[in-house]
Amino acid sequence: MILELKDIQLSFTNARKERFHLLSGVNLGVQEGEITALIGGNGAGKTTLFNIISGFQKDYTGQVLFKNTDLSKLAPFQISRCGIGRLFQGKQLMGSLTILENMLMASSDRTGEFPFSYLVYPRFLKAKESEKTELAVHILETLFGKGCKYVDMLHHPASELSYGEQRMIAIARLLMGENELLLLDEPTAGVNPVYNQTIARIISEMARDKNLTILMIEHNMHFVREVASKCAFLDEGKIAVYGETNAVIDNPAVRSSYLGL
Ligand SMILES: Nc1ncnc2c1ncn2[C@@H]1O[C@H](COP(=O)(O)OP(=O)(O)OP(=O)(O)O)[C@@H](O)[C@H]1O
Ligand SMILES: [Mg+2]
Numbered sequence: 001m002i003l004e005l006k007d008i009q010l011s012f013t014n015a016r017k018e019r020f021h022l023l024s025g026v027n028l029g030v031q032e033g034e035i036t037a038l039i040g041g042n043g044a045g046k047t048t049l050f051n052i053i054s055g056f057q058k059d060y061t062g063q064v065l066f067k068n069t070d071l072s073k074l075a076p077f078q079i080s081r082c083g084i085g086r087l088f089q090g091k092q093l094m095g096s097l098t099i100l101e102n103m104l105m106a107s108s109d110r111t112g113e114f115p116f117s118y119l120v121y122p123r124f125l126k127a128k129e130s131e132k133t134e135l136a137v138h139i140l141e142t143l144f145g146k147g148c149k150y151v152d153m154l155h156h157p158a159s160e161l162s163y164g165e166q167r168m169i170a171i172a173r174l175l176m177g178e179n180e181l182l183l184l185d186e187p188t189a190g191v192n193p194v195y196n197q198t199i200a201r202i203i204s205e206m207a208r209d210k211n212l213t214i215l216m217i218e219h220n221m222h223f224v225r226e227v228a229s230k231c232a233f234l235d236e237g238k239i240a241v242y243g244e245t246n247a248v249i250d251n252p253a254v255r256s257s258y259l260g261l
Pocket of ligand 1: 022043044089
C-alpha cells in the first residue's frame with residue numbers, strides 16, 4: 001500500500017454546541033500504481049479527507065501513512081515534497097500568468113535546493129529554468145501531441161484557455177513535480193463530454209506511463225467506470241463499500257443511497 005488511512009475520525013461542534021461526526025472511522029488502503037475513485041454524496045467529507053491527507057486539516061484522529069511514513073505532523077509543503085500532488089476542486093490556473101508560468105509554478109524542488117541560490121547564482125537560475133521549460137513542453141507534447149495548441153500558446157495568459165482546457169493543464173502540470181501520488185478533486189466537474197474523454201485518457205496515461213498512483217474524487221460514474229480500477233464509497237463517515245469499480249457502482253446500497261436509483 002502506498003497510502004493507508006487508518007481509523008480517521010473528525011468531528012465538529014455546530015452552532016447549537018452539538019457534536020457532528022463527519023468522519024467516524026475511515027479506513028482505506030490505496031495500492032501503488034492503481035487508480036482509485038472516492039465517491040459519495042455532497043458533504044460526505046471527500047474533500048475534507050483530501051485536506052487531511054495533504055495536511056490542511058489537522059484536528060483529526062487516526063493515521064495517514066504514505067509509504068509507511070505518518071503524515072500527521074507534517075505541514076502541507078512538507079507533504080507535497082514527499083511526492084503527493086493535488087488538483088483542487090474547482091480551482092483553475094492563475095489566469096494572469098502564462099501557461100508556461102503556471103506549469104513552472106507546480107515544479108517542486110524535492111532535492112532540497114537552497115531557495116536563495118537563484119539570487120546568488122543567476123546563471124544557475126537560467127539553466128534550471130530552461131530545463132524546466134523543456135520539461136513543460138515535453139509534458140504537453142506527450143499528453144496532447146506534438147504541435148498542440150498549448151505549446152504554441154505557452155506564453156499566452158492562461159485566461160485565454162477555456163475552463164475545460166485550464167482543468168486539463170492543471171492536471172498536466174502535476175507531472176512537473178516528482179509526484180508519486182496524485183489527489184484529484186473532481187477532475188471533470190464543469191467540463192464538457194469532449195474534454196472528459198481527453199481527461200480520462202491523460203489520467204490513465206499518467207498512471208500507466210509515469211507509474212503514478214491516483215486517488216480521485218468524482219461524481220461522474222461513466223468517468224469512474226472508465227478510469228478507476230478500484231472504488232471506495234464514503235457514506236456516513238465511513239468507507240461503506242470498497243472494491244472493483246463496477247461492483248461498487250452496481251452495489252444496491254450505493255445505487256439507492258448515493259445514485260438514487
Ligand atoms: N471546519 C468545519 N466546521 C464545520 N463543518 C465543516 C468544517 N469543514 C467542513 N465542514 C462540513 O463538512 C462537510 C463535508 O464537506 P466536504 O467538502 O468534505 O464534502 P465533499 O464530500 O467534498 O462534498 P462535495 O461532493 O459537495 O464536494 C460539509 O457539510 C462542510 O460544511
Ligand atoms: Mg468536495
